[in-house]
Amino acid sequence: xxxxxxxxxxxxxxxxxxxxxxxxxxxxxxxxxxxxxxxxxxxxxxxxxxxxxxxxxxxxxxxxxxxxxxxxxxxxxxxxxxxxxxxxxxxxxxxxxxxxxxxxxxxxxxxxxxxxxxxxxxxxxxxxxxxxxxxxxxxxxxxxxxxxxxxxxxxxxxxxxxxxxxxxxxxxxxxx
Amino acid sequence: xxxxxxxxxxxxxxxxxxxxxxxxxxxxxxxxxxxxxxxxxxxxxxxxxxxxxxxxxxxxxxxxxxxxxxxxxxxxxxxxxxxxxxxxxxxxxxxxxxxxxxxxxxxxxxxxxxxxxxxxxxxxxxxxxxxxxxxxxxxxxxxxxxxxxxxxxxxxxxxxxxxxxxxxxxxxxxxxxxxxxxxxxxxxxxxxxxxxxxxxxxxxxxxxxxxxxxxxxxxxxxxxxxxxxxxxxxxxxxxxxxxxxxxxxxxxxxxxxxxxxxxxxxxxxxxxxxxxxxxxxxxxxxxxxxxxxxxxxxxxxxxxxxxxxxxxxxxxxxxxxxxxxxxxxxxxxxxxxxxxxxxxxxxxxxxxxxxxxxxxxxxxxxxxxxxxxxxxxxxxxxxxxxxxxxxxxxxxxxxxxxxxxxxxxxxxxxxxxxxxxxxxxxxxxxxxxxxxxxxxx
Numbered sequence: 001x002x003x004x005x006x007x008x009x010x011x012x013x014x015x016x017x018x019x020x021x022x023x024x025x026x027x028x029x030x031x032x033x034x035x036x037x038x039x040x041x042x043x044x045x046x047x048x049x050x051x052x053x054x055x056x057x058x059x060x061x062x063x064x065x066x067x068x069x070x071x072x073x074x075x076x077x078x079x080x081x082x083x084x085x086x087x088x089x090x091x092x093x094x095x096x097x098x099x100x101x102x103x104x105x106x107x108x109x110x111x112x113x114x115x116x117x118x119x120x121x122x123x124x125x126x127x128x129x130x131x132x133x134x135x136x137x138x139x140x141x142x143x144x145x146x147x148x149x150x151x152x153x154x155x156x157x158x159x160x161x162x163x164x165x166x167x168x169x170x171x172x173x174x175x176x
Numbered sequence: 177x178x179x180x181x182x183x184x185x186x187x188x189x190x191x192x193x194x195x196x197x198x199x200x201x202x203x204x205x206x207x208x209x210x211x212x213x214x215x216x217x218x219x220x221x222x223x224x225x226x227x228x229x230x231x232x233x234x235x236x237x238x239x240x241x242x243x244x245x246x247x248x249x250x251x252x253x254x255x256x257x258x259x260x261x262x263x264x265x266x267x268x269x270x271x272x273x274x275x276x277x278x279x280x281x282x283x284x285x286x287x288x289x290x291x292x293x294x295x296x297x298x299x300x301x302x303x304x305x306x307x308x309x310x311x312x313x314x315x316x317x318x319x320x321x322x323x324x325x326x327x328x329x330x331x332x333x334x335x336x337x338x339x340x341x342x343x344x345x346x347x348x349x350x351x352x353x354x355x356x357x358x359x360x361x362x363x364x365x366x367x368x369x370x371x372x373x374x375x376x377x378x379x380x381x382x383x384x385x386x387x388x389x390x391x392x393x394x395x396x397x398x399x400x401x402x403x404x405x406x407x408x409x410x411x412x413x414x415x416x417x418x419x420x421x422x423x424x425x426x427x428x429x430x431x432x433x434x435x436x437x438x439x440x441x442x443x444x445x446x447x448x449x450x451x452x453x454x455x456x457x458x459x460x461x462x463x464x465x466x467x468x469x470x471x472x473x474x475x476x477x478x479x480x481x482x483x484x485x486x487x488x489x490x491x492x493x494x495x496x497x498x499x500x501x502x503x504x505x506x507x508x509x510x511x512x513x514x515x516x517x518x519x520x521x522x523x524x525x526x527x528x529x530x531x532x533x534x535x536x537x538x539x540x541x542x543x544x545x546x547x548x549x550x551x552x553x554x555x556x557x558x559x560x561x562x563x564x565x566x567x568x569x570x571x572x573x574x575x576x577x578x579x580x581x582x583x584x585x586x587x588x589x590x591x592x593x594x595x596x597x598x599x600x601x602x603x604x605x606x607x608x609x610x611x612x613x614x615x616x617x
Binding site (some may be wrong): 053057090097099100 | 445
């Protein structure tokens with residue numbers, strides 16, 4: 001989280017279609033949106049905001065590969081070098097028997113790794129203070145927020161005008 | 177363009193390929209080194225089951241999607257409706273196989289040999305299911321029922337087209353009822369049919385997972401063929417509303433079901449390998465020792481290739497990549513069925529040719545004339561006593577097998593294109609049409 005405070009001007013919308021329209025209008029008027037909040041993923045919002053595709057799945061693939069190699073390698077080492085035991089008359093190195101556990105470790109590494117990576121990137125950890133603009137954006141409101149910290153009075157009025165004209169049911173300023 | 181025209185050029189090409197298929201079948205029938213025309217009959221069984229299965233699965237997919245309130249597939253649901261029409265020629269071809277059993281023309285199934293069954297306690301125990309009556313009347317009744325449900329669904333779907341507007345959902349509700357009744361029936365009976373048609377080729381062996389495994393194979397083949405068909409129709413200017421979003425979802429299905437197929441393949445292998453019971457491991461032992469290229473190639477084509485190619489999101493949205501992958505996977509599942517059928521048939525044939533239970537088959541061999549009989553024994557000896565156990569048409573698919581497959585594929589496509597002609601390619605009054613047009617991933 002940032003050390004300095006940010007003045008945020010935000011408008012709340014009642015419907016995701018209003019939100020999409022407003023974002024389109026803001027793009028047309030070249031207004032710089034700080035962020036958009038919604039209680040659920042809104043279809044078609046990402047390309048409008050120009051968000052790049054997440055690279056989390058690439059990290060997931062790498063973690064999965066590590067888990068796969070680790071699982072298979074570890075079992076191979078245990079059953080051929082460290083503690084060879086004959087199970088059911090099979091050879092020490094019984095690849096088919098290793099596959100279920102290799103698969104499980106692949107999934108485990110990929111999923112846990114992705115969760116940890118995601119939390120780290122988002123700066124989420126126990127005890128983190130996460131200011132919200134308005135509690136209702138986790139319930140039934142959709143929000144467009146502008147950064148008004150360094151904005152002149154005229155600019156703030158222009159942003160307010162945009163929010164009210166694009167159908168925001170409520171417009172507020174908050175320092176977070 | 178919503179009305180498909182079956183161009184005469186395409187008719188000529190398809191008829192030419194069908195001619196090639198017939199030629200290959202005739203060549204395998206008359207120039208076969210195996211006794212009882214085993215190569216011809218096993219090719220015929222292989223392709224009949226493979227393409228009839230694709231028709232069955234497309235009917236099954238429509239029934240599932242209607243009852244799952246799915247909307248995205250509506251733009252190309254006519255493709256699956258047309259595929260399911262192949263159940264009718266499929267039943268005719270299965271009829272030829274039945275006639276073959278009743279007239280003792282082929283020896284695909286060890287259990288069809290009554291003398292062998294009487295001398296074999298395992299086959300005797302199974303004979304209440306594995307007998308020619310079950311094979312004949314089971315197939316006629318079950319595939320007949322599939323055809324009945326297919327015709328009802330198709331008729332309701334076409335009647336829906338005749339409505340004036342989209343507001344009337346009564347036809348859709350009726351389709352839903354027909355589909356819901358079909359689902360459990362189709363699910364259970366398809367397993368019985370796979371046991372009869374394919375698994376009983378290895379008459380002594382059985383596996384509870386087999387029906388799932390074989391159905392999953394059909395499923396992936398059907399999806400691959402759907403992707404190819406949709407891409408082809410788009411390239412011809414039809415189905416303009418199908419976008420890469422639909423392609424993406426079809427790709428996800430192909431990816432998911434390829435992994436599902438692998439899961440079932442491995443589950444079957446793993447349990448049999450671990451339990452190490454001789455009568456079960458024989459299935460994999462034969463395939464791994466004598467058909468290694470097929471055995472490992474199967475996993476490469478049907479698991480590794482689609483898994484690695486289709487993992488990335490972007491790849492599922494590119495026509496070129498999807499077409500290439502679908503070609504591999506479609507061929508791969510044809511290959512899979514080859515591996516399910518051929519080793520069992522070869523073994524039954526080898527018995528026939530003078531190995532193992534030779535005495536029981538002496539009467540059979542005598543019927544076929546002395547010269548031919550010698551030829552059979554020679555061929556079987558050649559297959560076993562020489563160092564190499566390569567048997568043409570069995571160890572690997574040869575050109576004749578590929579030609580037969582192309583012939584059947586052309587036949588399948590011919591039936592499908594005739595169906596396309598009969599109705600608009602986009603169902604105009606399906607309640608989910610709008611949803612499908614705006615489908616977005």
